Amino acid sequence: MLEQPSIKTGLPLYIDEAARTSREAVGIVRSDVVRLLEEWSGSYGVRGSGDGGTDGNGGYGLGDAGGSGEVALADRAQLVRAALTVHNDGVVLAVASTEAQRTARLEALLVSFRDAADVALLAPSKWRGERYSVWDARGHVALRVERAAAGLLGVRVYGCHLNAYCHLPIPSTSSNDTNPYPSNLLNTHDNMRMWVARRSFSKQTYPGMLDNMVLASSFPPVAGGLPHGLSPTENIIKECAEEANLVFSSLADYERPRPVSVITSFMDSQERGWVPDTEFIFDIKLPPSFVPVCQDGEVHGFELLSIDQVSKHLLNGEFMPESALCVIDFLIRHGFIDPSTEPGYMNIISGIHRPLPFPGPRYNFK
Structure with a gap:
């Protein structure tokens, strides 16, 4: 940065x-x-x-x-x-x-x-x-x-990212337990998995790198981003259908994406120049049975990874820059990165919440 x-x-x-x-x-x-x-x-x-x-x-x-x-x-x-x-x-x-x-x-x-x-x-x-x-x-x-x-x-740019995760059921080891999936084992760190996307190898930027399951990487009025009059939440729901076949046609389908964070950074990218970046971050917990399907050709494929695997890919620099920051934010909020185990914790927190000197949008369409 x-x-x-x-x-x-x-x-x-x-x-x-x-x-x-x-x-x-x-x-x-x-x-x-x-x-x-x-x-x-x-x-x-x-x-x-x-x-x-x-x-x-x-x-x-x-x-x-x-x-x-x-x-x-x-x-x-x-x-x-x-x-x-x-x-x-x-x-x-x-x-x-x-x-x-x-x-x-x-x-x-x-x-x-x-x-x-x-x-x-x-x-x-x-x-x-x-x-x-x-x-x-x-x-x-x-x-x-x-x-x-x-x-x-050096104009300010924006994106919306969705962290999609699930908890795999862990069968009970007790022969006397009639419930094969005890509730105290359904939401642990050990059985959490995250869906990540591998970008298409024909993408103009960061081809073949890892990404969040769903993102809108910009806010232009057309193509691949936030149209005018559309809020970040409305945009991420639209992109869920287009990028991963995740459709919210009724309240009973899935838990909807929750806006959970905003990260800001100032990147010096050899590929893109100076980038004062703002990313709206959403989380969604999906059932273990859900499998995303690419609908628009932007993604080479999806992978369901353990948090250890996600962390290794992060350390190896395999995520595109903005998505890497969004995943780091997820790991902090879910307790995988904390001040007792990460010496650079305070620097990480301040690094993904940089004050930007340029104005941004106001969402007051309704």
Whole structure:
């Protein structure tokens, strides 16, 4: 995990000049990205309003995201100025009246990064065609950012993870006991098992690594995440059906997922860049007879593991990063990791509950 970035390692990202004045940042732009922006704009410390373009979207439509080759050198400065302005104390998005305008202008610049042969920051193979929502200090969506570029701008990202577990019945050893499954043996640490998923080997990120049984790894408006107007709980229930064939059609089906925790971290990922991450965590206790079935091709397969096996996979680095933190949180809450046996207990607790300086969503749709 990364120590909190500062102005020495990047510049704060602001929605507008008012946010810059009040120091309400929504991200932190890495120093190498800042240098590239200054090079493309033709000077260091670009000044001006950044209000460019000839139409409501700064002259660049969202439909251009497919890419059409490199942008001419003379147009690079226009792309930068249409999207943002670099100041000594921060990067400010161009003047725009709507979220769609900010999104379109910034995405046009990101597409050019992706397609430029002399820029290695955003590989075409990593482009997802999905967008993270970025919230301002008032809880409104200010813009949406291509998922693959979120780490360049250090904007806050989100996910929902489900820890699915069961207790295997332990037969009685007493010949006089008419109940083969004594109640005092049904909920012990020794017979707890956790369902884990192995990610598809064709996934763009962390192929073949272990994962929670169900997760929504982002909050874009479409594909694989939390649609607007859908709460984390509603989202995880939706993903249960799509990823594991776990359907809650009636109250009698299964115990429903319970929201149990939120973890926050600031990761420095070679694959994804700077990631201020927030994960909503849910637990569900399933009957031993339940077996998950992949429905959407995102998962190679599921495994039912003992806690010892889960711990070994964690220590071997076989879980994707966010899922590893979610499993650690589960082990803490269920008493498998405690201060009497783990010397780094306090550091672990603080490490998965880092204060993040950027605003997040507010769920008040009802």
